[in-house]
Amino acid sequence: MKILKHFLVVFLVEALLLGALFIWMPKQKNSNILASESKGENTIVLTKSNEETVTITAKNKETTKERDFTIFDEKKLSADIEWKNAQSAQVKIIGKNQDLYDVTVTFNGNKIEIRNGENDPLISYEETMKLQKEQEKKAKEEAMKKIEKMSAPTIALVKDITKDSDIENGYASTPAKPQAPITEEQNAQVNHGDDGALYDMKIEAGKVMVTLDGGGHWVNVPVNGSRLQDYWLTFYRMGNQSYYIDADMIMIAYCEKYQQPHIIMSKDQGKTWKDIRIDCESAGISQISIAKDKNHTYRIAMMSGDYLMFTGTSTDGINWTFDKPSGNDIEKASTMYSMALMKDGTILVTSFDDCLISKDHGKTYTSLKEINPIIAQQINYQLIPYDEDGTYCIPLKNGKVAKSKDGTNWE
Incomplete structure (x- = not known):
């Protein structure tokens, strides 16, 4: 028993000495x-x-x-x-x-x-980001002040035309230059249905044609297809919302040289045509879309390269009432590809992986990526959204179509 106590005492003393030595030893330098x-x-x-x-x-x-x-x-x-x-x-x-x-x-x-x-730089990354945000905010405020001073679009010219060269292009009243031959890739077959009736439009070898009887007879439109269709610029292609056709109206919207918006129209099933040129205070329009709502009012939406939205309405397709341009909340889209106007006035703007939805004529936008990110990631940005009997339709990469009645609930 005495031997056991002796060993315990020795063990405790050694433990205390080692602990004290560890405490007083200089700490090893942090290798990092x-x-x-x-x-x-x-x-x-x-x-x-x-x-x-x-x-x-x-x-x-x-x-x-x-x-x-x-x-x-x-x-x-x-x-x-x-x-x-x-x-x-x-x-x-x-x-x-x-x-x-x-x-x-x-x-x-x-x-x-x-x-x-x-x-x-003398400032930190955080300070740089803060300064950049302040500069962006200031630039946006200045842009909004400039927008507020802008006038609503006006009809600059209504002209009877029989051939493409009758169209006066650009902001100068000069005859249009001959258009280059359209390529095979620029050909288009576009279907547009309204109230159950099927009407078609197509571009073949530079010729723009429409039919009112499902393809039985085709009527030539006096405009060269290269004005309407650009193979390289995806957003500058014909889509269901680029035109409207029924028994009483043929209406095609396009942007001359990506700047001057035009509407070419016929109210007698293609026997005579008018070209309507719209002035947007020299704003370079890159997107234009038209639709007819349930009240038989024609609607138009035009978007500039710097994300200004111009909208208007008409009861006859010739006389239009336009709103002043709305702000650039749309700039939240990283890359804009196409814009389409729905029949109820809702505007859809697609980008590579998102669709911005506006219910107030382009003043503010809701991101589909925030509502339904799975559908947003599947958007086929090479195809333009369209309205199918009051249902918003967005083509997807897998060949299917995302649909919504209100822009919030998608399937």
């Missing part, structure tokens, strides 16, 4: 710290945060500032801190064969600057 030096109240520490990042931390009693530097998995890495004076130091991050970064750290009270070379 490449360098650390102080000058007065100012301290600089370089730490290898991970295999690809070195962090420089500069601090004093008033503040702390950090900045990360990418090192691309350097195996042999070191650092050097050389104080120029109590307020400034030159810091080097050194790789195996060369200096990777030559950084200046400057202390000035509660302001610390960490600069990588003379041309490095």
